[in-house]
Amino acid sequence: MASVSVFGTGYLGATHAAGMAELGHDVIGVDVDEAKIERLSRGEVPFFEPELPELLRKHVESGRLRFTTDAREAVDAADIHFIGVGTPQKKGDYGADMRFVDAVIDTIAPLLTRPSVIFGKSTVPVGTAARLAARVRELAPVGDQAELAWNPEFLREGFAVEDTLRPDRLVLGVDPERPGRAEEVARDVYAGILARDTPFLVTDLATAELVKVSANAFLATKISFINAIAEVCDATGADVVQLADAIGYDERIGRKFLGAGLGFGGGCLPKDIRAFMARAGELGVDQALTFLREVDAVNMRRRDHVVQLAAQSVGGSLLGARIAVLGAAFKPNSDDVRDSPALDVAGRLHLGGADVRVYDPQGMANAAALWPTLTYAESIDSAVKDADLVIVATEWNEFRTADPGALGALVSKRRVIDGRNCLPVDAWRDAGWEYTGMGRHAG
Ligand code: UGA
Secondary structure (H helix, E strand, O other): OOEEEEEOOOHHHHHHHHHHHHOOOEEEEEOOOHHHHHHHHOOOOOOOOOOHHHHHHHHHHHOOEEEEOOHHHHHHHOOEEEEOOOOOEOOOOOOEOOHHHHHHHHHHHHHOOOOEEEEEOOOOOOOHHHHHHHHHHHHOOOHHHEEEEEOOOOOOOOOHHHHHHOOOOEEEEEOOOOOOOHHHHHHHHOHHHHOOOOOEEEEEHHHHHHHHHHHHHHHHHHHHHHHHHHHHHHHHOOEHHHHHHHHHOOOOOOOOOOOOOOOOOOOOHHHHHHHHHHHHHHOOOHHHHHHHHHHHHHHHHHHHHHHHHHHHHOOOOOOOOEEEEEOOOOOOOOOOOOOOHHHHHHHHHHHOOOEEEEEOOOOHHHHHHHOOOOEEOOOHHHHHOOOOEEEEOOOOHHHHOOOHHHHHOOOOOOEEEEOOOOOOHHHHHHOOOEEEOOOEOOO
């Protein structure tokens, strides 16, 4: 078993650290955020991620997993280092902000006095790994024996533990000119996963980086494709849900990620497609990715569409209309509100003069930090009380399975916009609701 460190303890890093401990390694997680490290050290996960609290507690208690803010302590303890810090969108620019990844390299490389392997997991612009590998060799006292490889992460929030312990593939990028020990070390670290015949693709650094952004670009494209078709369905009275079912039976297409609705958000897909376009521009191949601009535009139009539908539904003007927005997180089973379509819609309705009440099973604290001027309700019932309109903006189970009859008794008008096409339409209509879905006029 190996000793490993994980730099960054957000959704990716904290889950990876706990996952590595589950695979039998001694793990030290590092972050610059003292409050976060203090909570993690007590066995508490500072965000909502199913299954992670149990896994984290198990390994903090067993002593196999610890946390620190001291990079030197991590470098003393381990010779294998994972980087899982964020690469958010730069302010005022489409490119990725690399300062957190660069800071980790600049901090640890000068401390590497023993042969070491750094595995980058963050989503980065292609070319980053080669740049960082050279920087590590230059700064590390151990020189060429400090290696850097790229090992992109494909975990989904809400399924992060499952995706970390049972990924559908592992990808490793190494420098073909200096293959070093990275592959051998990765095979050792991931032995428990590879034993289940998990596909393991070893490639060069640029391909590994591109695999990650291409995967996210493809997923974003698939969602915007079905949302573009939803616009056509709306214009023709066709039903996008039946359409997606029908095309999804074709194995070449597949039904997953053909959920038409409010579109994609979160800390990954939106910023990743933008950073990908920015990087393509730098590489002189911007035309290759021009279609991603359209993917982004279709996606953002979904939010406008729901705001317009809401205004129409309450009689043309949002002023003074009481609207319940069910959902604030960017997707269910997450408390993440980064670039959340749900919160964006709630905010726009509020700015348009509506009296908006937001309820989310997990995302309220994060939502209130980002949008303190919105009103937050403590339950579905209190959110919908006296509402002129209910909008389902995140497809939490609690909303899918809510009793339309009981909710109908609380509202002022039985009007619902199903922004995620997740409600049982007949049950809602039977309970007297005027139901509007996304691209499903035929209902
Ligand atoms: C995404 C990728 O799915 C992961 O593979 C990747 O590792 C991760 O980004 C990352 O780069 O770290 P995640 O952001 O957790 O994962 O969320 P997704 O499950 O991909 O959902 C993204 C958004 O698309 C959500 O807002 C969701 O509501 C929306 N979506 C998804 C749809 O609108 N329709 C669908 O059919 C599916």
